[in-house]
Each structure stands twice: as structure tokens, then as C-alpha cells.
Amino acid sequence: MNESERREAMRRGPLHGPDLTLNMRSDPRFLTGARGLIASVAEKIGLSSTSCAQVALAIDEALCNVIRHGYKKRSDAPIWVMVWVLADEGVGAGLRIVIEDEAEQVDPSKIRGRDLADVRPGGLGVHIIREVMDVAEYEMRSPVGMRLTLVKYDRPSPGVEPAAVGA
């Protein structure tokens, strides 16, 4: 399996249904609980404390973006968070998390973090999500809304050769 096939397999995830599903409203008061739940799962499956913190941060940023930009701060719209625990295939513990909403659709190619050299408030969330996760892919959800697929392995993703670690 080459690198692109591996990444596609990580993005697609297991064939079975999610191990955990969180059905929440777009109310910011639930963000801390959602973040804590995912961090707790990450810890239980054996991710390092650094990886747990990174997963929690990515989930929080992603949900903030759905509420703020997708739903324009509406607090009564649906968000689904689905979690798969990935089998250890010699690459350490892993999580696949899919976030779906019914918000306004955006061309995924237009979703990108801002230039970090341009120091100003805002626009950092997408950059952080992409930086801390092994996979972060946006797509339009049928028939409405958006889907974000996130994958995090505790060690470098399967496409990274062990010899390259720490190089």
C-alpha cells in the first residue's frame, strides 16, 4: 500500500459503525463537555497526554468553527460527532473522528488557515486543526451541511517511515 492509499484508508476508516456517537446542539455551553468526552476516550485508548491534548484542541476548534461560521452562532442546530477507535497496526493507538453538521456548505478547497506571517486575530483554528492531526479533511455532506474527518495516531501516521522519525 503506498502513501496515498494509506491516507485514503485512514480517511475512510473502519467499515463498521462508530464506537461512540455524540448528538449535540450548536450551543457553546456544550463545548467543554464535548472536548472532555473525546479527550477522555483518547486517554482510555492509550494516546499520550500530548496527543490527548491535541485531539481535544482540534475537536474544540472544529466545533467552534461549526457554531461560529457554519451556523452563524445559532445555538439550536444539530452537530454529530462520531468516533472510531482504530486498530493498532504497528503504528500505535489511534482515533478517527467525524464531525457532521447541517450548516451552509462551503467549497472545501476554500477552507484554509490564514497566512501565519499575517499577525491578526482570527483564522487560526483551521491551521491548528491541520497541524495537530494526521488527517483533517473537509467535504460537503449530502444532502446538506459539511463533514470533517479527523484522524490522530499516537505515533507518526502509517505513511511515515520509522527511519524518518526524529530526523
Add this chain to the structure above:
Amino acid sequence: MADQPGLNVRMEQVGQAVVVTPEGEIAYTEATQFRQWMRKAHDASPERIVVDLTGIEYMNTPGVATLVEALQSAKKNKYRLVLAGMNTNVRSVFEVARLNTVFEIVQTREDALA
């Protein structure tokens, strides 16, 4: 200024500096309140604002954005903004956003006031 459940903020004058000490977390729901405190600190016309983050367990980009706004205000009005006492997780957010070289960041409140 009513505190959000997840955030308590204290503010004090130390010489020509204003020290803002938030405790808890600064995320989506707390960022607005924290912004009000930073504006209050700015309105005191200090030579330096110290934000003692020792008591902050978690911060995400709405919190970081508030500090970027405060930094822009500081530069425009020619006073220093110093961040102190970041834990590892908070520091890593600044590092990933490559803001650790933009802000003046020190270990302790005492370092910030020196």
C-alpha cells in the same frame, strides 16, 4: 463584569504595570469576558500589561485572538504586553500558531514585572 462559570479574572496595579490574572479556561464562551478585562487594563493607561496565565488550564483560538487584539493595542499605544506562566498546553497553542515569537513570553509573573 459578570464572570463566566469557567473563568475568574483579577486585575491589580503594580507600580506602572497592570497585572491581569485569569483563572480557569479561555475558550469560546469565556473569550468575550476576557476581552472586556483586557480593555479595562488598557484603559488604565499602563506602561506595561502583564497577563499571568499560571491559573489557565486551557486556551483555544478565541482566547489567543483576544491576546492578539491586546498586542495590537499595546503596539499602537506604545506599551508592553507580557505573558507569563503558560502551561505546556497553552504554550503549544502559541507555538503551533507561531505566535510564540510575536509575544513577549516569560516564565513567571515576577519575571514579567522585573
